[in-house]
Amino acid sequence: MRLDKSKEVFDKTKRYIPGGVNSPIRAFKNLSITPPVISKGKGCRIFDIDGNEYIDFVLSWGAMILGHCDPDVVNSIKEVVEDQIAFGAPTEIEYEMAKLVCETAQIDMVRFVNSGTEATMTAVRLAKGYTGKKKIVKFAGCYHGHHDIFLKEAGSAVAELRLKGIDEDIVQNTIVVEYNNLDSVEKAFKENKDEIAAVIIEPVAGNMGVVPAKKEFLQALREICNLLGSLLIFDEVITGFRLSLKGARALYDVEPDLITFGKIIGGGLPCGAVGGKKEIMQCLAPQGNVFQAGTMSGNPIVMSAGYTTVKKLKENPDIYTYLESLAQKLEGYLAKVFSNSNLTFCINRVGSMLTVFFGVEKVENFEMARMSNLDQFKKFAEYMITNGIYIPSSQFEAMFLSSAHMESDIERFAEVAESFAKFVKK
Ligand code: PLP
Numbered sequence: 001m002r003l004d005k006s007k008e009v010f011d012k013t014k015r016y017i018p019g020g021v022n023s024p025i026r027a028f029k030n031l032s033i034t035p036p037v038i039s040k041g042k043g044c045r046i047f048d049i050d051g052n053e054y055i056d057f058v059l060s061w062g063a064m065i066l067g068h069c070d071p072d073v074v075n076s077i078k079e080v081v082e083d084q085i086a087f088g089a090p091t092e093i094e095y096e097m098a099k100l101v102c103e104t105a106q107i108d109m110v111r112f113v114n115s116g117t118e119a120t121m122t123a124v125r126l127a128k129g130y131t132g133k134k135k136i137v138k139f140a141g142c143y144h145g146h147h148d149i150f151l152k153e154a155g156s157a158v159a160e161l162r163l164k165g166i167d168e169d170i171v172q173n174t175i176v177v178e179y180n181n182l183d184s185v186e187k188a189f190k191e192n193k194d195e196i197a198a199v200i201i202e203p204v205a206g207n208m209g210v211v212p213a214k215k216e217f218l219q220a221l222r223e224i225c226n227l228l229g230s231l232l233i234f235d236e237v238i239t240g241f242r243l244s245l246k247g248a249r250a251l252y253d254v255e256p257d258l259i260t261f262g263k264i265i266g267g268g269l270p271c272g273a274v275g276g277k278k279e280i281m282q283c284l285a286p287q288g289n290v291f292q293a294g295t296m297s298g299n300p301i302v303m304s305a306g307y308t309t310v311k312k313l314k315e316n317p318d319i320y321t322y323l324e325s326l327a328q329k330l331e332g333y334l335a336k337v338f339s340n341s342n343l344t345f346c347i348n349r350v351g352s353m354l355t356v357f358f359g360v361e362k363v364e365n366f367e368m369a370r371m372s373n374l375d376q377f378k379k380f381a382e383y384m385i386t387n388g389i390y391i392p393s394s395q396f397e398a399m400f401l402s403s404a405h406m407e408s409d410i411e412r413f414a415e416v417a418e419s420f421a422k423f424v425k426k
Pocket residue numbers: 061114115116117118120143144145146156202206207235236237238262263272
């Protein structure tokens with residue numbers, strides 16, 4: 001695969017943007033290939049400026065559940081943009097979108113922001129304001145955005161960096177415990193009695209690769225929080241509207257106090273949201289005294305793209321059945337390919353989120369994900385991408401499917417994976 005033009009543009013960009021990217025993971029830092037510079041996306045395919053075509057299993061890190069440039073989403077943007085770009089004042093589409101999100105995700109109230117990071121920051125501030133407590137519990141390997149309070153043993157691109165510039169005074173109020181390990185949570189509560197405002201968790205982690213929480217574990221978190229007066233926050237920035245209309249909550253039958261959204265909720269445009277119980281949500285300014293604001297929050301173009309996306313999902317819930325069956329097939333094909341090759345591997349999948357780990361048989365937390373064969377994953381990612389299967393460049397990310405993927409796309413993935421397995425055996 002030729003990436004000459006991509007290399008030229010990427011190198012030029014580095015002159016003006018640190019590392020050539022506006023978010024670190026895009027730089028392919030741990031791969032030895034240049035990141036393709038993307039010029040177009042349609043359905044499940046993306047195209048780069050060298051004319052290469054890829055089947056996309058990254059999908060803007062999970063955002064594009066309907067595939068790229070879904071015609072209804074594109075039209076909804078076109079319809080709005082002639083008359084409404086930004087006012088910083090109330091618009092009717094905000095009401096429509098809030099009503100749709102609350103009814104679809106079954107929450108009382110919602111506040112829209114511009115990113116997942118803003119959503120989680122707001123959720124934690126709300127929890128602190130509501131409970132009057134100052135500490136939070138988070139899990140190693142979970143990523144909740146780039147605010148200081150979350151950058152302690154975080155997954156995603158943070159997993160591969162030695163961080164600087166973090167305010168230690170703030171971070172000392174973040175207690176990190178092990179995913180799927182109740183003892184470590186109980187210990188944190190014992191050692192920080194009456195000080196924990198909230199436990200924040202990705203109910204299905206996507207940022208250490210896909211690692212699902214165990215049902216009993218989430219249920220136990222709910223009980224501990226109830227007992228000790230802390231809030232439970234589900235960070236559903238990835239899983240919200242991806243695993244079901246009600247997100248991961250529906251799979252686990254556990255109700256958090258607050259939920260954060262991002263990615264899918266904006267239909268591919270910059271958007272996040274925090275939602276949950278009325279009693280807590282109404283503490284937000286101007287109704288209450290927990291401050292949060294945003295010049296661009298609830299932007300009409302973003303609301304319109306998000307509204308169309310969520311409405312389409314709501315009106316076609318069979319999309320989730322389709323995604324499940326497609327993802328199940330992909331998991332089956334990959335399991336067969338790698339079993340035949342005698343590679344040690346483990347596939348973690350929940351709905352249309354999936355990760356392959358090499359060199360391990362089981363991954364239930366960040367420690368186990370880190371123990372996997374990262375070098376093998378690097379080879380896998382390079383091979384797949386240079387053969388037209390666009391997957392995450394890091395082990396600590398998830399692959400995603402969209403409603404635009406077809407069975408033939410999954411079969412192509414399996415074919416390339418099979419030739420990779422033969423290639424590594426040589
Ligand atoms: N929470 C989770 C679970 C995420 O995966 C991410 C981003 O990937 C965030 C929060 C932060 O979202 P954003 O990148 O929109 O700030």
